[in-house]
Amino acid sequence: MIDTTALVARARRDVDDGTLPSCQLALARDGELLVNETFGVPADARYVTFSVTKAFSAALAWLLIGDGALSDQTRVAEVVPEFGSNGKQNVTIEHLLTHTSGFARAPMRPEEGFDRELRVKRFTSWRLDWEPGSRTEYHATSAYWVLVEVIERLAGDYRELFAKRVAGPLGLPGLTLGTPIEAQGDVVPVEVCGQPADDQEGLGERVAETGENFLLRFNEPAILAIGVPGAGAVASAADIALFYQALLHNPDRLIDPDVLHDVTANIRNAHADPLFGCPANRTLGLVVAGDDGKSISRGFGRSVGPRSFGAMGVGGQVAWADPDSGLSFGYLTNGLDVDVVGSFMRSAKISGLAARTVSD
Numbered sequence: 354m355i356d357t358t359a360l361v362a363r364a365r366r367d368v369d370d371g372t373l374p375s376c377q378l379a380l381a382r383d384g385e386l387l388v389n390e391t392f393g394v395p396a397d398a399r400y401v402t403f404s405v406t407k408a409f410s411a412a413l414a415w416l417l418i419g420d421g422a423l424s425d426q427t428r429v430a431e432v433v434p435e436f437g438s439n440g441k442q443n444v445t446i447e448h449l450l451t452h453t454s455g456f457a458r459a460p461m462r463p464e465e466g467f468d469r470e471l472r473v474k475r476f477t478s479w480r481l482d483w484e485p486g487s488r489t490e491y492h493a494t495s496a497y498w499v500l501v502e503v504i505e506r507l508a509g510d511y512r513e514l515f516a517k518r519v520a521g522p523l524g525l526p527g528l529t530l531g532t533p534i535e536a537q538g539d540v541v542p543v544e545v546c547g548q549p550a551d552d553q554e555g556l557g558e559r560v561a562e563t564g565e566n567f568l569l570r571f572n573e574p575a576i577l578a579i580g581v582p583g584a585g586a587v588a589s590a591a592d593i594a595l596f597y598q599a600l601l602h603n604p605d606r607l608i609d610p611d612v613l614h615d616v617t618a619n620i621r622n623a624h625a626d627p628l629f630g631c632p633a634n635r636t637l638g639l640v641v642a643g644d645d646g647k648s649i650s651r652g653f654g655r656s657v658g659p660r661s662f663g664a665m666g667v668g669g670q671v672a673w674a675d676p677d678s679g680l681s682f683g684y685l686t687n688g689l690d691v692d693v694v695g696s697f698m699r700s701a702k703i704s705g706l707a708a709r710t711v712s713d
Contacts, residue, residue: 357388360706364684367699368392373688374544379590380707381598381681387710389591398541399527399587400685401571403666406586409530409596410497411450411638412519412608413504413511415616418446419609422507425450425637432503435473439480446503448485449496450637451622455481457490463570466498467579473502489624489633497583512580522607523599528592531580540587542572547690568667568689584666593683597663597674601681617641617662617676639664642673652697654705661708669700675708682707 357380367373375393377400379386391398402409417423425447430437436444441456448454459479465471476499482490501511508514512531520528532540545565570576571585579585588596603613615637622635631647634640642648644659652665653673663673668689674681684703690696 355387355711357710360703360710361388361390363703363706364390365392367686372547372699373686373690374546375541375688376684376686377590378684378703378707379594379682380710381591381594382679382711384595384598384602384604386591386594391590394541394687395539397539397589399539399589399592400541400670400687401543401577401584402586402588402593402672402685403568403584403668403670404493405588405593405664405666405670405672405683405685406530406582406584407497408638408664408672409515409519409528409586410500410511410582411616413508413514414446414450414500414638415608415612416514416518417504417507419612423503427503429499429503432506433473433476433499436476436499436502438477441479441481441485444485444499446500447621447637449492449500451489451635452492452496452633453486453489453622453624454492454496454499455483455485455487456495457482457492459495461495461498463576463579463581463585466494466581469502469505472498476502489622489626489635491626491628492583494581494583497581501582511582519596519607522605523596525588525592525595528586528588528596529580530582530586532577532587534574534578537574537577537587540577541687543569543687543689545569545691546688547692547695549691565689565691588683588685590683590685593672593685594681597672597681597683600662601674601676601679617674618660636662649701652701652704654701654703654708656705656708658708665700669696669703671700671704673704678708678711680708680711 380388623632626633629650642653642661658677661675671684
Protein backbone atom coordinates (compact mmCIF):
# COMPACT_ATOMS: atom_id res chain seq x y z
CA MET A 354 0.00 0.00 0.00
CA ILE A 355 1.19 3.51 -0.81
CA ASP A 356 0.21 6.49 1.32
CA THR A 357 1.93 9.77 0.47
CA THR A 358 -0.40 12.04 2.46
CA ALA A 359 1.92 12.71 5.41
CA LEU A 360 4.94 13.25 3.18
CA VAL A 361 3.27 15.78 0.92
CA ALA A 362 1.61 17.61 3.83
CA ARG A 363 4.91 17.92 5.69
CA ALA A 364 6.72 19.37 2.70
CA ARG A 365 3.88 21.78 1.91
CA ARG A 366 3.79 23.07 5.49
CA ASP A 367 7.26 24.61 5.30
CA VAL A 368 6.24 26.78 2.36
CA ASP A 369 2.77 27.61 3.69
CA ASP A 370 4.16 28.86 7.02
CA GLY A 371 6.98 30.83 5.39
CA THR A 372 9.84 28.67 6.65
CA LEU A 373 11.00 28.08 3.07
CA PRO A 374 10.34 30.10 -0.09
CA SER A 375 9.64 26.95 -2.12
CA CYS A 376 10.32 23.24 -2.31
CA GLN A 377 9.88 20.33 -4.67
CA LEU A 378 9.76 16.62 -3.96
CA ALA A 379 9.52 13.44 -5.99
CA LEU A 380 9.28 9.78 -5.02
CA ALA A 381 9.70 6.95 -7.51
CA ARG A 382 9.49 3.17 -7.66
CA ASP A 383 9.85 0.67 -10.51
CA GLY A 384 10.93 3.49 -12.78
CA GLU A 385 7.73 5.49 -12.25
CA LEU A 386 6.95 8.58 -10.21
CA LEU A 387 4.63 8.08 -7.23
CA VAL A 388 4.88 11.71 -6.07
CA ASN A 389 5.86 14.82 -8.00
CA GLU A 390 4.88 17.98 -6.14
CA THR A 391 6.06 21.58 -6.11
CA PHE A 392 5.12 24.29 -3.61
CA GLY A 393 5.81 28.02 -3.86
CA VAL A 394 6.91 28.14 -7.50
CA PRO A 395 5.59 26.78 -10.83
CA ALA A 396 5.43 23.00 -11.15
CA ASP A 397 7.96 22.93 -13.98
CA ALA A 398 10.64 24.76 -11.98
CA ARG A 399 14.19 23.48 -11.68
CA TYR A 400 16.67 24.03 -8.85
CA VAL A 401 20.40 24.34 -8.32
CA THR A 402 21.28 20.99 -6.75
CA PHE A 403 24.37 21.99 -4.72
CA SER A 404 26.19 18.90 -3.38
CA VAL A 405 23.55 16.54 -4.77
CA THR A 406 25.50 17.38 -7.95
CA LYS A 407 28.43 15.22 -6.82
CA ALA A 408 26.69 11.98 -7.77
CA PHE A 409 26.11 13.29 -11.29
CA SER A 410 29.78 14.19 -11.75
CA ALA A 411 30.87 10.92 -10.14
CA ALA A 412 28.74 9.04 -12.69
CA LEU A 413 31.15 10.20 -15.39
CA ALA A 414 34.01 8.51 -13.55
CA TRP A 415 31.91 5.36 -13.18
CA LEU A 416 31.36 5.29 -16.94
CA LEU A 417 35.06 5.69 -17.70
CA ILE A 418 35.96 2.99 -15.18
CA GLY A 419 33.48 0.71 -16.92
CA ASP A 420 35.01 1.63 -20.28
CA GLY A 421 38.46 0.65 -19.02
CA ALA A 422 39.76 4.18 -19.57
CA LEU A 423 40.14 4.83 -15.84
CA SER A 424 40.61 2.93 -12.60
CA ASP A 425 39.78 3.74 -9.03
CA GLN A 426 43.52 3.41 -8.34
CA THR A 427 44.61 5.65 -11.20
CA ARG A 428 46.83 8.39 -9.83
CA VAL A 429 45.67 11.82 -10.90
CA ALA A 430 49.22 12.78 -11.83
CA GLU A 431 49.32 9.94 -14.39
CA VAL A 432 46.66 11.80 -16.38
CA VAL A 433 47.30 15.37 -15.22
CA PRO A 434 51.07 15.59 -14.57
CA GLU A 435 50.82 19.21 -13.42
CA PHE A 436 48.69 18.12 -10.48
CA GLY A 437 51.51 16.08 -8.89
CA SER A 438 53.35 19.11 -7.52
CA ASN A 439 53.82 19.77 -3.80
CA GLY A 440 53.61 16.11 -2.78
CA LYS A 441 50.24 15.34 -4.42
CA GLN A 442 51.61 12.64 -6.72
CA ASN A 443 49.91 9.78 -4.86
CA VAL A 444 46.33 11.14 -4.93
CA THR A 445 44.07 8.63 -6.70
CA ILE A 446 40.59 8.68 -8.19
CA GLU A 447 39.41 6.77 -5.11
CA HIS A 448 40.73 9.53 -2.88
CA LEU A 449 38.88 12.17 -4.91
CA LEU A 450 35.55 10.34 -4.80
CA THR A 451 35.72 9.36 -1.12
CA HIS A 452 36.77 12.76 0.29
CA THR A 453 40.11 11.44 1.51
CA SER A 454 42.38 13.42 -0.85
CA GLY A 455 43.93 15.70 1.75
CA PHE A 456 43.15 19.12 0.23
CA ALA A 457 39.62 19.77 1.46
CA ARG A 458 40.02 23.55 1.68
CA ALA A 459 42.01 24.07 -1.51
CA PRO A 460 40.59 27.19 -3.20
CA MET A 461 39.04 27.35 -6.66
CA ARG A 462 36.73 30.14 -7.74
CA PRO A 463 34.14 29.06 -10.34
CA GLU A 464 35.70 31.38 -12.91
CA GLU A 465 39.07 29.69 -12.40
CA GLY A 466 37.56 26.26 -12.70
CA PHE A 467 35.87 27.23 -15.96
CA ASP A 468 39.17 28.34 -17.53
CA ARG A 469 41.20 25.15 -17.90
CA GLU A 470 44.52 26.99 -17.93
CA LEU A 471 43.68 28.78 -14.69
CA ARG A 472 42.24 25.56 -13.26
CA VAL A 473 45.48 23.66 -13.77
CA LYS A 474 47.55 26.59 -12.54
CA ARG A 475 45.56 26.54 -9.32
CA PHE A 476 46.16 22.78 -8.96
CA THR A 477 49.91 23.31 -9.03
CA SER A 478 49.70 25.68 -6.05
CA TRP A 479 47.71 23.33 -3.81
CA ARG A 480 49.39 21.53 -0.93
CA LEU A 481 48.26 18.59 1.17
CA ASP A 482 46.93 19.07 4.69
CA TRP A 483 47.32 15.36 5.45
CA GLU A 484 48.36 12.15 3.71
CA PRO A 485 45.78 10.99 1.15
CA GLY A 486 43.67 8.13 2.48
CA SER A 487 44.66 8.65 6.11
CA ARG A 488 41.52 10.55 7.17
CA THR A 489 38.39 12.16 5.78
CA GLU A 490 37.17 15.71 5.48
CA TYR A 491 34.49 17.06 3.18
CA HIS A 492 35.93 18.37 -0.11
CA ALA A 493 33.09 20.70 -1.07
CA THR A 494 34.35 21.53 -4.57
CA SER A 495 38.12 21.01 -4.79
CA ALA A 496 38.28 17.25 -5.46
CA TYR A 497 35.60 17.44 -8.13
CA TRP A 498 37.45 20.09 -10.12
CA VAL A 499 40.36 17.66 -10.21
CA LEU A 500 38.05 14.80 -11.18
CA VAL A 501 36.63 16.63 -14.19
CA GLU A 502 40.11 17.65 -15.35
CA VAL A 503 40.96 13.94 -15.47
CA ILE A 504 37.70 13.23 -17.28
CA GLU A 505 38.28 15.97 -19.84
CA ARG A 506 41.77 14.72 -20.68
CA LEU A 507 40.38 11.26 -21.30
CA ALA A 508 36.96 11.89 -22.83
CA GLY A 509 36.32 15.57 -23.59
CA ASP A 510 34.14 18.27 -22.03
CA TYR A 511 32.50 16.87 -18.90
CA ARG A 512 29.28 18.83 -19.40
CA GLU A 513 28.80 17.51 -22.91
CA LEU A 514 29.74 14.01 -21.78
CA PHE A 515 27.12 14.13 -19.04
CA ALA A 516 24.41 15.18 -21.49
CA LYS A 517 25.44 12.53 -24.01
CA ARG A 518 26.02 9.54 -21.75
CA VAL A 519 23.83 10.14 -18.69
CA ALA A 520 20.98 12.65 -19.01
CA GLY A 521 20.27 11.86 -22.67
CA PRO A 522 20.03 8.06 -22.39
CA LEU A 523 17.91 8.38 -19.24
CA GLY A 524 15.48 10.77 -20.97
CA LEU A 525 16.18 13.54 -18.46
CA PRO A 526 16.93 16.66 -20.56
CA GLY A 527 16.19 18.93 -17.59
CA LEU A 528 19.09 17.43 -15.65
CA THR A 529 22.00 19.62 -16.74
CA LEU A 530 25.58 20.02 -15.64
CA GLY A 531 26.44 23.43 -17.01
CA THR A 532 23.15 25.17 -17.88
CA PRO A 533 23.37 27.65 -20.79
CA ILE A 534 22.20 31.14 -19.94
CA GLU A 535 19.36 30.94 -22.45
CA ALA A 536 18.08 27.78 -20.74
CA GLN A 537 17.99 29.16 -17.18
CA GLY A 538 14.54 30.77 -17.27
CA ASP A 539 12.95 28.00 -15.19
CA VAL A 540 15.68 27.87 -12.53
CA VAL A 541 14.48 29.10 -9.11
CA PRO A 542 16.74 31.78 -7.55
CA VAL A 543 18.53 30.86 -4.35
CA GLU A 544 17.37 32.78 -1.24
CA VAL A 545 18.68 33.08 2.31
CA CYS A 546 15.91 32.48 4.85
CA GLY A 547 15.25 31.71 8.51
CA GLN A 548 16.76 32.92 11.73
CA PRO A 549 20.00 31.69 13.33
CA ALA A 550 19.48 29.46 16.32
CA ASP A 551 21.21 30.31 19.59
CA ASP A 552 24.61 28.61 19.99
CA GLN A 553 24.24 26.81 16.65
CA GLU A 554 26.56 27.10 13.68
CA GLY A 555 25.41 29.00 10.64
CA LEU A 556 25.97 28.74 6.92
CA GLY A 557 29.61 28.38 5.96
CA GLU A 558 31.06 28.23 9.46
CA ARG A 559 32.79 24.89 8.86
CA VAL A 560 32.87 24.67 5.07
CA ALA A 561 33.42 27.93 3.18
CA GLU A 562 31.56 26.73 0.09
CA THR A 563 28.39 26.33 2.14
CA GLY A 564 28.43 30.03 3.03
CA GLU A 565 25.80 32.32 1.57
CA ASN A 566 28.33 34.45 -0.32
CA PHE A 567 29.42 31.42 -2.34
CA LEU A 568 25.99 29.83 -2.79
CA LEU A 569 24.25 33.03 -3.85
CA ARG A 570 26.67 33.28 -6.74
CA PHE A 571 24.64 30.55 -8.44
CA ASN A 572 22.03 33.25 -9.08
CA GLU A 573 24.54 34.77 -11.52
CA PRO A 574 23.76 33.36 -14.99
CA ALA A 575 27.43 33.12 -15.95
CA ILE A 576 28.26 31.11 -12.81
CA LEU A 577 25.34 28.74 -13.27
CA ALA A 578 26.41 28.18 -16.87
CA ILE A 579 29.83 26.95 -15.73
CA GLY A 580 28.54 23.71 -14.23
CA VAL A 581 30.59 23.63 -11.01
CA PRO A 582 31.08 19.85 -10.75
CA GLY A 583 30.66 19.59 -6.99
CA ALA A 584 27.73 21.95 -6.56
CA GLY A 585 26.30 23.51 -9.72
CA ALA A 586 24.00 21.13 -11.61
CA VAL A 587 20.36 22.00 -12.29
CA ALA A 588 17.48 19.53 -11.97
CA SER A 589 13.95 18.96 -10.80
CA ALA A 590 13.20 16.63 -7.91
CA ALA A 591 11.66 14.24 -10.46
CA ASP A 592 14.95 14.20 -12.38
CA ILE A 593 16.75 13.21 -9.20
CA ALA A 594 14.28 10.48 -8.24
CA LEU A 595 14.48 8.99 -11.74
CA PHE A 596 18.28 9.24 -11.89
CA TYR A 597 18.39 7.19 -8.69
CA GLN A 598 15.89 4.72 -10.12
CA ALA A 599 18.44 4.20 -12.88
CA LEU A 600 21.06 3.39 -10.24
CA LEU A 601 18.69 0.74 -8.89
CA HIS A 602 17.67 -0.80 -12.23
CA ASN A 603 20.51 0.14 -14.64
CA PRO A 604 18.39 0.44 -17.81
CA ASP A 605 20.19 -0.74 -20.96
CA ARG A 606 23.27 -1.38 -18.77
CA LEU A 607 23.98 2.33 -18.67
CA ILE A 608 26.78 1.66 -16.17
CA ASP A 609 28.91 -1.47 -16.08
CA PRO A 610 27.07 -3.73 -13.57
CA ASP A 611 30.19 -4.54 -11.55
CA VAL A 612 31.06 -0.86 -11.29
CA LEU A 613 27.49 0.03 -10.33
CA HIS A 614 27.42 -2.59 -7.58
CA ASP A 615 30.72 -1.25 -6.26
CA VAL A 616 29.71 2.42 -6.18
CA THR A 617 26.34 1.78 -4.56
CA ALA A 618 27.41 -0.80 -1.95
CA ASN A 619 31.15 -0.92 -1.31
CA ILE A 620 32.07 1.41 1.57
CA ARG A 621 35.66 2.52 1.02
CA ASN A 622 35.81 5.36 3.54
CA ALA A 623 34.81 4.47 7.09
CA HIS A 624 36.96 7.16 8.73
CA ALA A 625 35.19 9.23 11.36
CA ASP A 626 33.57 12.25 9.71
CA PRO A 627 34.65 15.34 11.70
CA LEU A 628 31.33 17.09 10.98
CA PHE A 629 29.13 14.33 12.39
CA GLY A 630 31.38 12.17 14.53
CA CYS A 631 30.42 8.90 12.88
CA PRO A 632 31.91 6.75 10.09
CA ALA A 633 31.62 8.55 6.77
CA ASN A 634 30.33 5.43 4.93
CA ARG A 635 31.47 6.75 1.55
CA THR A 636 31.68 4.72 -1.63
CA LEU A 637 33.12 6.00 -4.91
CA GLY A 638 30.88 9.07 -5.02
CA LEU A 639 27.95 8.18 -2.75
CA VAL A 640 27.10 7.75 0.94
CA VAL A 641 25.52 4.58 2.38
CA ALA A 642 22.96 4.92 5.20
CA GLY A 643 24.34 1.98 7.20
CA ASP A 644 22.96 -0.20 9.99
CA ASP A 645 24.77 1.49 12.90
CA GLY A 646 21.92 3.81 13.90
CA LYS A 647 23.64 6.84 12.33
CA SER A 648 21.62 7.14 9.13
CA ILE A 649 20.07 10.40 10.33
CA SER A 650 23.54 11.91 10.75
CA ARG A 651 24.24 10.95 7.14
CA GLY A 652 21.07 12.72 5.98
CA PHE A 653 18.83 9.76 5.21
CA GLY A 654 16.21 9.98 7.93
CA ARG A 655 15.17 7.31 10.38
CA SER A 656 13.20 4.88 8.20
CA VAL A 657 15.35 4.22 5.15
CA GLY A 658 16.88 0.80 4.67
CA PRO A 659 20.51 0.30 5.71
CA ARG A 660 21.61 -0.30 2.11
CA SER A 661 20.24 3.04 0.91
CA PHE A 662 22.72 5.23 -0.93
CA GLY A 663 22.63 8.88 -1.91
CA ALA A 664 24.14 12.36 -1.85
CA MET A 665 22.77 15.23 0.21
CA GLY A 666 23.09 18.98 -0.29
CA VAL A 667 23.21 22.22 1.68
CA GLY A 668 19.85 23.72 2.60
CA GLY A 669 18.47 20.28 3.34
CA GLN A 670 18.43 18.94 -0.21
CA VAL A 671 18.03 15.15 -0.35
CA ALA A 672 18.73 12.44 -2.92
CA TRP A 673 18.69 8.69 -2.26
CA ALA A 674 17.62 5.24 -3.38
CA ASP A 675 16.77 2.22 -1.22
CA PRO A 676 17.49 -1.19 -2.78
CA ASP A 677 15.28 -2.90 -0.20
CA SER A 678 12.07 -0.91 -0.82
CA GLY A 679 12.83 0.04 -4.42
CA LEU A 680 12.11 3.68 -3.62
CA SER A 681 14.12 6.67 -4.74
CA PHE A 682 13.59 10.18 -3.46
CA GLY A 683 14.50 13.73 -4.37
CA TYR A 684 13.79 16.82 -2.29
CA LEU A 685 14.93 20.30 -3.32
CA THR A 686 14.53 23.79 -1.96
CA ASN A 687 15.97 27.15 -2.94
CA GLY A 688 15.91 28.27 0.70
CA LEU A 689 19.27 28.54 2.42
CA ASP A 690 18.14 28.36 6.03
CA VAL A 691 20.67 30.07 8.30
CA ASP A 692 19.61 27.60 11.00
CA VAL A 693 21.79 24.82 9.60
CA VAL A 694 20.87 22.25 12.23
CA GLY A 695 17.18 23.04 11.85
CA SER A 696 17.29 22.58 8.08
CA PHE A 697 19.17 19.30 8.48
CA MET A 698 16.60 17.91 10.92
CA ARG A 699 13.70 19.12 8.76
CA SER A 700 14.97 17.31 5.69
CA ALA A 701 15.76 14.18 7.71
CA LYS A 702 12.12 14.14 8.86
CA ILE A 703 10.86 14.54 5.31
CA SER A 704 13.24 11.85 4.12
CA GLY A 705 11.96 9.48 6.79
CA LEU A 706 8.36 10.14 5.77
CA ALA A 707 9.28 9.36 2.16
CA ALA A 708 10.69 6.00 3.23
CA ARG A 709 7.47 5.19 5.11
CA THR A 710 5.10 5.82 2.19
CA VAL A 711 5.19 2.17 1.09
CA SER A 712 4.11 -0.69 3.33
CA ASP A 713 3.40 -4.36 2.65
